[in-house]
Amino acid sequence: MSSRENILSAxxxxxxxxxxxxxxxxFGIPGEVEATFVQSxxxxxxxxxxxxxxxxxxxxxxxxxIISRSASFPDASNLYLPADAHELNDLDLAILDGQFGVAExxxxxxxxxxxxxxxxxxxxxxxxxxLDRNSLVATMHQGYAxxxxxxxxxxxxxxxxxxxxxxxxxxxxxAHGAKSLxxxxx
Amino acid sequence: MISNxxxxxxxxxxxxxQFYPQVGVASLQLxxxxxxxxxxxxxxxxxxxxxxxxxxxxxxxxxTRHFIELFKDFDYVVAPSGSCVLHVKEHSPAIAGLEKEQAxxxxxxxxxxxxxxxxxxxxxxxxxxxxxxxxxxSCHGHRGLRLACASELNQTPFNKARKLLENLEGLExxxxxxxxxxxxFGGTFAVTEEAISVRMGKDRLEDHLAHQTEILTxxxxxxxxxxxxxxxxxxxxxxxxxxxxxxxxxxx
Amino acid sequence: xxxxxxxAEFLKNQAKAKWHDxxxxxxxxxxxxxxxxxPEWENLRNLASQIKDNVLANLGSYLEQFEQNAIKNGIHVxxxxxxxxxxxxxxxxxxxxxxxxIVKSKSILTEECHLNPFLEKNGVEVVDTDLGxxxxxxxxxxxxxxxxPAIHLKKREISELFHEKLxxxxxxxxxxxxTHAARLHLREKFLGAKVALTxxxxxxxxxxxxxxxxxxxxxxxxVHLADVHVACMGIEKILPRRKDLGIFLRxxxxxxxxxxxxxxxxxxxxxxxxxxLHIVLVDNGRTAQLARExxxxxxxxxxxxxxxxxxxxxxxxxxYSYGSTVPGPIGSILSPGLDMKKHSTLPFASxxxxxxxxxxxxxxxxxxxxxEWRQEITKTHGELGKGLSMWIAAGIFKSPLAYxxxxxxxxxxxxxxxxxxxxxxxxxxxxxxxxxxxPKESFQQxxxxxxx
Numbered sequence: 095m096s097s098r099e100n101i102l103s104a105x106x107x108x109x110x111x112x113x114x115x116x117x118x119x120x121f122g123i124p125g126e127v128e129a130t131f132v133q134s135x136x137x138x139x140x141x142x143x144x145x146x147x148x149x150x151x152x153x154x155x156x157x158x159x160i161i162s163r164s165a166s167f168p169d170a171s172n173l174y175l176p177a178d179a180h181e182l183n184d185l186d187l188a189i190l191d192g193q194f195g196v197a198e199x200x201x202x203x204x205x206x207x208x209x210x211x212x213x214x215x216x217x218x219x220x221x222x223x224x225l226d227r228n229s230l231v232a233t234m235h236q237g238y239a240x241x242x243x244x245x246x247x248x249x250x251x252x253x254x255x256x257x258x259x260x261x262x263x264x265x266x267x268x269a270h271g272a273k274s275l276x277x278x279x280x
Numbered sequence: 281m282i283s284n285x286x287x288x289x290x291x292x293x294x295x296x297x298q299f300y301p302q303v304g305v306a307s308l309q310l311x312x313x314x315x316x317x318x319x320x321x322x323x324x325x326x327x328x329x330x331x332x333x334x335x336x337x338x339x340x341x342x343x344t345r346h347f348i349e350l351f352k353d354f355d356y357v358v359a360p361s362g363s364c365v366l367h368v369k370e371h372s373p374a375i376a377g378l379e380k381e382q383a384x385x386x387x388x389x390x391x392x393x394x395x396x397x398x399x400x401x402x403x404x405x406x407x408x409x410x411x412x413x414x415x416x417x418s419c420h421g422h423r424g425l426r427l428a429c430a431s432e433l434n435q436t437p438f439n440k441a442r443k444l445l446e447n448l449e450g451l452e453x454x455x456x457x458x459x460x461x462x463x464x465f466g467g468t469f470a471v472t473e474e475a476i477s478v479r480m481g482k483d484r485l486e487d488h489l490a491h492q493t494e495i496l497t498x499x500x501x502x503x504x505x506x507x508x509x510x511x512x513x514x515x516x517x518x519x520x521x522x523x524x525x526x527x528x529x530x531x532x
Numbered sequence: 533x534x535x536x537x538x539x540a541e542f543l544k545n546q547a548k549a550k551w552h553d554x555x556x557x558x559x560x561x562x563x564x565x566x567x568x569x570x571p572e573w574e575n576l577r578n579l580a581s582q583i584k585d586n587v588l589a590n591l592g593s594y595l596e597q598f599e600q601n602a603i604k605n606g607i608h609v610x611x612x613x614x615x616x617x618x619x620x621x622x623x624x625x626x627x628x629x630x631x632x633x634i635v636k637s638k639s640i641l642t643e644e645c646h647l648n649p650f651l652e653k654n655g656v657e658v659v660d661t662d663l664g665x666x667x668x669x670x671x672x673x674x675x676x677x678x679x680x681p682a683i684h685l686k687k688r689e690i691s692e693l694f695h696e697k698l699x700x701x702x703x704x705x706x707x708x709x710x711t712h713a714a715r716l717h718l719r720e721k722f723l724g725a726k727v728a729l730t731x732x733x734x735x736x737x738x739x740x741x742x743x744x745x746x747x748x749x750x751x752x753x754x755v756h757l758a759d760v761h762v763a764c765m766g767i768e769k770i771l772p773r774r775k776d777l778g779i780f781l782r783x784x785x786x787x788x789x790x791x792x793x794x795x796x797x798x799x800x801x802x803x804x805x806x807x808x809l810h811i812v813l814v815d816n817g818r819t820a821q822l823a824r825e826x827x828x829x830x831x832x833x834x835x836x837x838x839x840x841x842x843x844x845x846x847x848x849x850x851x852y853s854y855g856s857t858v859p860g861p862i863g864s865i866l867s868p869g870l871d872m873k874k875h876s877t878l879p880f881a882s883x884x885x886x887x888x889x890x891x892x893x894x895x896x897x898x899x900x901x902x903x904e905w906r907q908e909i910t911k912t913h914g915e916l917g918k919g920l921s922m923w924i925a926a927g928i929f930k931s932p933l934a935y936x937x938x939x940x941x942x943x944x945x946x947x948x949x950x951x952x953x954x955x956x957x958x959x960x961x962x963x964x965x966x967x968x969x970x971p972k973e974s975f976q977q978x979x980x981x982x983x984x
């Protein structure tokens with residue numbers, strides 16, 4: 095007997111009382127959606143800016159290697175997406191469009207279509223996600239309702255810059271992934 | 281007050297009987313002052329909790345049968361201990377031939393403060409107790425019987441003992457840093473895990489001392505015995521009373 | 533070594549034990565505060581519990597559904613009945629790709645299967661990439677906590693370790709400096725690895741996808757740079773529907789660390805073009821636990837670690853005192869199912885205070901299961917040898933509440949015990965505690981005199 099059959103038949107041999115699968119209510123949040131989202135991103139050590147603020151930040155920063163896949167900032171790129179993801183190792187900045195953001199925790203949903211290469215938002219030194227402010231939803235429940243049965247090979251909720259508290263519970267931003275996250279609401 | 285004077289059986293835990301008779305007396309007098317008709321059936325033994333919590337629930341049939349027989353005819357059974365009440369309700373083994381009595385009994389057994397607030401429906405006690413009182417919530421009463429809201433849960437705060445104490449004239453309620461952390465008594469845990477048990481007790485005492493507790497009280501003498509044992513050994517300036525003693529003194 | 537011995541040892545360094553307690557209390561306190569900002573918190577716990585009940589009741593069919601969908605998505609699905617088979621499956625994949633070095637993100641399952649030593653023995657270098665896990669790996673230690681693997685270490689110890697292994701400045705204990713040194717060190721490993729291994733937080737039956745949550749981004753750095761991603765998943769990690777994730781992602785990070793969500797919540801449905809994706813479904817005692825009516829609920833666990841942070845014993849004895857892969861309250865109900873003899877003292881390492889059950893996001897009745905394991909363990913004391921039952925029984929008799937009063941009753945119950953044990957001179961109560969003073973008369977005597 096294969097292990098697959100072994101495991102499945104072991105389970106089948108156990109008398110298990112049936113238990114209903116509950117329906118999930120559409121929980122909301124007490125506060126206003128955009129204000130809560132901004133607060134959540136800040137709490138996660140990210141920053142929220144508007145288009146003008148971002149443009150002046152971008153001009154001032156003078157990053158040498160930038161990939162923008164955002165429809166809002168098509169001209170910000172000075173690099174093409176490489177064929178080999180390893181070449182992104184010294185990428186300074188990635189600018190990506192997010193599909194929607196979740197107010198209660200600042201999580202932003204991106205799929206293969208936005209990423210181009212899956213490693214992009216992780217390997218870049220700094221990350222910018224551009225989000226339509228009308229795309230914000232209150233909680234994860236509405237988030238998953240929005241995703242629905244979409245079938246991207248990869249999707250990710252990103253909620254802030256990479257961080258860790260593994261040394262004496264001291265929060266350090268910039269563990270392995272992007273050292274900063276800026277969210278541009280347009 | 282209860283109409284038609286229901287019969288109340290006083291259930292005194294074995295160690296209270298032996299070491300803290302004054303707590304039994306205070307519980308009896310307090311209930312009487314509140315208009316209850318109380319009697320204490322003689323011949324009570326240990327309810328079996330130390331055995332059951334040590335993994336020998338199956339050896340507590342004798343203690344359980346005895347308990348049911350002693351108390352089955354009362355309308356209510358009241359004990360100055362959340363821990364023993366929880367044991368009787370949740371961990372006593374089913375006794376053949378007494379199923380009905382046992383099931384009924386489980387709904388009639390109350391810890392003292394919950395009996396006062398929930399059955400006697402007394403929200404406020406008139407009395408005087410001019411002291412700074414720190415309350416130790418015994419876990420079995422607190423999370424087992426839900427005598428107060430656990431700090432882990434997101435629910436409207438309540439605390440049955442606090443409700444009774446807080447209204448007493450002159451009583452200052454001590455707010456602790458950790459409102460409901462275990463004291464480390466835990467029955468046989470106190471000796472099988474001696475080092476950690478003592479450490480937990482010391483930590484609770486430090487919290488009370490840091491917040492100027494004058495009298496440390498609680499609903500379970502077992503926790504108090506443990507805490508008092510450590511405080512006495514270390515000559516820490518705290519007094520210890522069971523909540524029944526405070527309430528009984530206050531409303532004299 | 534039993535838990536009491538280990539705990540006593542841990543407590544010898546009083547300052548460090550106090551720091552350990554306070555550090556974890558801080559995490560629990562954060563969890564308490566954030567949970568109270570969600571009005572429907574208790575409702576979410578109920579829903580999560582119900583969903584997991586439903587999963588356990590239909591585990592077989594959900595697993596088959598998951599497998600079918602995963603295969604459709606292009607994922608290679610493997611089944612392992614135990615840790616050994618799991619390890620061999622992983623090694624086979626590595627050998628097929630001529631891979632001798634892998635990066636791995638946090639997976640308690642692979643700890644449970646002892647994958648690292650197995651791979652190392654077979655010539656594969658394993659690099660744990662979660663910062664805490666990398667720290668304990670460099671020290672040749674297992675994680676002491678399932679979410680905070682290096683919580684038992686002070687920054688001074690980490691600074692010394694990094695100075696030796698990563699050539700950081702001597703004496704520089706700044707967590708930011710040390711973390712960034714680890715970032716550079718591990719970046720090299722990510723760039724060089726052909727195969728990356730991860731755990732799985734949730735597998736979704738209806739879509740065949742699985743979700744991995746990290747704060748550091750180490751899982752994603754590993755798998756997206758590698759050619760092959762191997763994900764190891766306990767069979768109980770299944771959820772029926774994608775939308776169930778809404779409930780579980782709301783609960784997981786808030787319960788674990790008091791943050792609103794983990795930073796990176798990656799949903800893997802199919803491999804990137806030209807890459808390979810494997811999932812290994814592991815039983816390793818889970819179906820046996822499912823068959824134990826009183827203990828099957830332990831399989832609802834989502835490994836948030838909240839019961840460890842809240843446990844007054846864990847906080848004061850450290851993860852290693854348990855001697856099990858998963859320490860703390862949840863570990864003490866999982867481990868006896870794997871090896872009752874080895875873990876026989878764990879269900880007694882609790883005051884049954886119930887805090888673990890109240891923080892648990894899936895409402896596992898942890899403290900009640902600890903109580904039930906005690907009942908099971910004492911039944912088998914014949915097999916376990918006399919030591920354990922003597923230890924417990926001695927405890928009963930040594931505590932004053934039982935010693936004086938109920939001796940008769942208990943002696944009858946435990947006839948096996950010799951008097952020499954019952955009246956043992958070593959008084960564990962009195963070592964650091966005074967006994968109550970004996971009053972003149974008992975309550976019963978007072979009552980008979982005054983009321984009868």
